[in-house]
Amino acid sequence: MKCKISKKGYIPPQTCVGNLNKAISDYVEGKLDTATRKRVEAHIKKYARCRACVTSFKKTVKILKKQPKTKVPSQIHNTLRKKLLALVAKKSK
Amino acid sequence: MRKKKANLGRLESLLVSKSKKGDVDAFTELIKKYEGKIWGLLRNVCSTVPSEIEDVYQETFINAFKNIKKFRETSNFGTWVYRIAANQCFMKLRKKKRSKVESLDAHLESDIHRHAMLRKLADSSRLPEKEAGKQEVQDKVRKALSKLPREYKIVVTMRDIDGLTNEEAAKALKMSIAAIKSRLHRGRTLMRNSLSDFMENGAKR
Numbered sequence: 001m002k003c004k005i006s007k008k009g010y011i012p013p014q015t016c017v018g019n020l021n022k023a024i025s026d027y028v029e030g031k032l033d034t035a036t037r038k039r040v041e042a043h044i045k046k047y048a049r050c051r052a053c054v055t056s057f058k059k060t061v062k063i064l065k066k067q068p069k070t071k072v073p074s075q076i077h078n079t080l081r082k083k084l085l086a087l088v089a090k091k092s093k
Numbered sequence: 094m095r096k097k098k099a100n101l102g103r104l105e106s107l108l109v110s111k112s113k114k115g116d117v118d119a120f121t122e123l124i125k126k127y128e129g130k131i132w133g134l135l136r137n138v139c140s141t142v143p144s145e146i147e148d149v150y151q152e153t154f155i156n157a158f159k160n161i162k163k164f165r166e167t168s169n170f171g172t173w174v175y176r177i178a179a180n181q182c183f184m185k186l187r188k189k190k191r192s193k194v195e196s197l198d199a200h201l202e203s204d205i206h207r208h209a210m211l212r213k214l215a216d217s218s219r220l221p222e223k224e225a226g227k228q229e230v231q232d233k234v235r236k237a238l239s240k241l242p243r244e245y246k247i248v249v250t251m252r253d254i255d256g257l258t259n260e261e262a263a264k265a266l267k268m269s270i271a272a273i274k275s276r277l278h279r280g281r282t283l284m285r286n287s288l289s290d291f292m293e294n295g296a297k298r
Binding site: 025026059061064073077079080083091 | 115117120121124128129130132133136143147150151154155158159230231234249253254256274277278281282284285288289292
């Protein structure tokens with residue numbers, strides 16, 4: 001597999017792991033088939049920059065998945081329930 | 094595990110059929126199951142102004158209740174409500190774009206956001222270091238997310254923050270799985286780029 005990463009300067013994310021670019025998302029989620037996963041692993045083992053790139057991608061996904069679930073302000077429940085009950089009452093008239 | 098999931102599915106189905114008959118209590122149970130995810134989606138994608146999020150949130154569930162007879166249960170209730178929430182959200186954003194006072198809103202929003210940030214900063218100074226760290230991560234993520242184009246923001250929120258599968262997100266947004274995957278990849282890449290400095294500095298600490 002040919003790595004397209006330039007040796008100097010900024011690494012455009014889309015060339016991050018060469019031809020396997022689109023496989024990164026599936027790779028970090030463990031959704032790749034065995035053959036493709038092995039190709040990605042062989043590639044990142046060989047190229048340090050690609051390895052770093054995949055690691056940072058993994059970290060990003062991990063951070064996103066760890067974001068706390070938001071809580072709905074409690075007063076909204078009552079307002080919404082009142083509106084729903086009013087809707088039912090209006091229908092039954 | 095599978096049995097538990099099947100039981101939950103049956104319970105949801107029962108609540109849906111009761112809701113179709115106008116049972117507000119059953120519908121409230123359904124709301125409870127998905128409220129956090131819908132609220133989070135609206136907060137990340139739709140607006141930073143609490144009162145606006147509140148309006149769209151209520152419109153979402155009121156519309157869902159009004160139209161629940163049309164829900165054919167080919168997907169789970171959550172996916173169906175997600176679609177309604179996304180539509181409500183896009184409608185709101187379109188209206189906002191058309192509005193002549195958009196720039197005024199933006200100023201107001203950024204002011205509110207800035208005040209909220211300052212309050213958070215003030216609060217975080219009283220928190221233990223570990224908690225402040227977490228708060229810092231959350232703020233960074235929210236800021237990075239708010240900069241994403243809308244089409245990536247909604248997919249990243251659904252998939253990574255709310256934990257939907259590609260299939261569920263595709264159904265909710267009426268898109269192909271390939272399109273979801275592509276947007277998710279682009280969105281994650283942009284998020285990675287926005288958070289890269291923070292991740293490097295964080296690693297050094």
